[in-house]
Amino acid sequence: MAEDNNEEKNKALDRPREFHVTPAPPYPTAYYYPAEEEPHLRDYLNVILRRKWIVITFLIAVVTTVTIFTFFAKPQYKATAMIKIDKENPNILAFKDVVALERTEEDYYQTQYKILKSRNLSKRVIRSLRLDMNPEFVPNPGKKENKGDANANLILELNKPLEDNGLSTGIVDTFISRVEVSPVQKSRLVNVSFTSFNPELSAKVVNAIADSFITLNLESKFEATTQASEWLQKQLEVMKAKVEQAEEKLNEYAAKNEIIFLNEGQGEKGQSTDSDNIITKKLSELSTALTEATSERISKEAIYREIISGDSESSSVVMNNPLITSLQKDYAAHESEYNQQLKTYKPDYPKMVKLREYINQIKKKIDQETKKVVTSIRKDYDAAVKREGYLKSAFEAQKREALNLNQRSIQYLILKREADTNKELYNGLLQRLKETGVSASLTASNIQILDRAEVPKSPFKPKKRLNIMLSIIVGLLGGIGIAFFTEYLDNTIKTPEDIDKRVFLPSLGLVPHYPDNKDNLPVEYIAHGASRSPIAEAYNSIRTFLLLSTGGKPPKVMVITSPARDEGKTTTAINTAISFTKADAKVVVIDADMRKPRLHKIFNLDNSTGLSAYLSGN
Structure with missing residues (x-):
């Protein structure tokens, strides 16, 4: 019975069958866009490990270069002297330095x-x-x-232009480049250093700089004092002429405008102390009264507008009236009583009619009292408006009177201030001229040397240990930077994670590399000839993933493609098909490469009829 069934199956397989090509259902998980994950420290370490030879090569190059330069460099020595610079604020005289232009302490020290x-x-x-x-x-x-001498470049100094005193510009530039000025924080001390290849010369130069600095300071003070005296003398003559001219203008204006009383009756601020004060005081009183009247008018206007803009009986002013409040309470009480009696009596009952008449009388009284309150508020508002207008007119008239008085005396005050200012300037210049002449002979230096430079016992440069340590740090950082830059430029795919990040496609599996001619087994048959090899297991895993990818019915049609040539499309197609046949599946492999087909060569088949002929109907 079993044999008959097998024979029937074999016959059925041998019969020619027609296949109808229909579009394959879309793969539901073909494309997806994973959320970007923040990089972890592990990712950075993996980049460094992958590019470790770049890091090591750069590190060795930097350390070797720095070490060679460090050990072959000529030793340099640095000598340091400490000087104290006090602020220029002489205590000998109360007179300030006439040359200083109100500079701050920080500006002064930066200048030094x-x-x-x-x-x-x-x-x-x-x-x-x-x-x-x-x-x-x-x-x-x-x-x-x-050629390796650190001073060989100094030969070029001879070819540079000369200073005014015959010194080469290059020599001066070289000298300045070796001077170092280091202020001591939160103090008036400063360290002056000089670097030289000769330890004795470095100490000698630093001490000479300190001595010359003190000498230059004294000379500049004496020269500045002399120049200041000459300048003050010229300014004194000019100011004297201005004082005489200002007093002459003042006297002419006073006589012409008859304002002699200002000379005797002026207050502290140049204003008269008689009628001027009375006018000003009256103007101030009117201003205060006008402000109060305006405030009162605004208040009464707000109350009035509140009444006329809505229900007058519900306004706050009416509600606060004692009589109206009492009448409203009485009205509410009888209205409530009337409504209560309606439950027992009819409206035309005599008692009810009498009660309704009494309620109407109360309502009439409320309306009368409300009208009285509204009328009173309107009168108060009109009175406030009239008072404000009167005070405003009086204030404007008083202000014009005050302005007329000020207008007559304003030019006189200007001329008087000009004359007084010129007198003060003249007296100040005269006093400074006298003090400058005295201080010229009492010039003292505010700079002193605290510690003179000593001959250094050990070289300042090169710092071998520091240079090597820095070269290691720079080499590591530079190598790591180059490694990350190389990683950034590398857009090839090496891991399944690269596919997720760059192609946004799911990874079916990872097939190991199979060297050519290994074990004399073609790579296209590796899943059949070496079924237990890692490559065969990889294709089996891909088959399993495809079978389970849709969750229900496995896919019937699969396309294997790649963006470039010679990337293993044919090999993957054949080995995947072999993996499916091992699972008792029947597979048809179609070579869709129209340019360089290979399936017929691998299986030794005739290629006269292929996919293109089928699609064209031939």
Whole structure:
């Protein structure tokens, strides 16, 4: 019985069958856009590990280069002197320095720091120590310099233009570049340093800078005092002429406008103390009264508008009237009694008629009293408006009278202030001229040397340990940076995660690389010839994923494609088909490559009729 069934199945398989090609149902999970995840520390570590040879190569290159330069560099020595700079605020005289233009303390110290590195001070030190003849600054033109010498570039200084005193500009620039000024925080101390290849020379130059700085400070003070005296003398003559001219104009104006009383009756601010004060006081009183009247008018206007804009009986003013309040209570009580009696008597009952008449009388009294209150409020509002208008007219008239008085005396006050100001300036200049002449002979330096420079015992540069440590740090950081930049430029796909991030497609599986000619087994038959190999297991996993991908009915038609050539489309199609046949599935593999088909070569089949012929109906 079983044999008959097998024979029938084989015959059925041998019969030619017709296949109707229908579009495959869409794959429900073909495309998806995963939410962007924040990178973790593990992701950064993976990038560094993948590009570790870039990091190591860059690190070795940087450390090697820095080490060579560090150990072959010529030692440099730094000497430091500490000086104290007090603020220029002389205690000998009450007179302030006439040259200072109200500069702040911070500006003053910043100026002194710039002077320490100025060209004028540098040239003084160069001349005093004859550094223009020192080989360190001016190498011997006839001597051949070593190519690696740190001072070889100083030969070019001879070709640079000369300063006014004959010194080379390059020598001065080189000297200034070696001077270092470091203020001590929260103090008036400053450290002055100089770097040289000769330890004795570095100490000698720093001490010379400090001495020359004090000398330059004293000379500049004396020169400034002399110039200030000459300038004050010229300004004094000009100011004297201005004082005479201002007093002459003042007297002419006073006589012409007959305002002599201002000379004797002026107050502290230049105003007269008689009628002027009375007018001003009256103007102030009118202003206060006008303000109060305006406020009162606004208040009464608000009450009046409240009454005329709505129900007068419900306004706050009417409701606060004692008589109206009493009548309203009486009205409400009898109205309530009337409504209560309606439950027993009819409206035309004599008692009810009498009660209704009494209620109407109360209502009439309420209306009469309300009209009285409204009339009273209207009268108060009209009176407030009239009072405000009267005070406003009086205030304007008083203001015009005050302005007329001020107009007559304003020009006189201007001329008087000008004359007084010129007198004060003249007296001040005269006093300063006298003090400047005295202070010229009492000039004292506000700068002193606290610690002179000593000959350094050890070189300042190069700092071998620090340089090597920094080179390691820079090498690591630079290598890591290059590694991340290389990773950023690399857009190839290496892991399933790359597919999720860049293509937004689900990953079916990962097939290991199979070297060519390994075990003399073609890669197209690896799932059949080496069924227990990792590659075969990978294709089996892909088959399982495809069978379970739709949750219900497995997909019937699958297309295997890739964006470029020679990426394993044919190999994947054949091995996937082999994996399905192992699961007792019947598979038809169609070669849809119209340019370079390979399936007929792999299976040794005739390629005269293919997919293109079927689609065209041939």
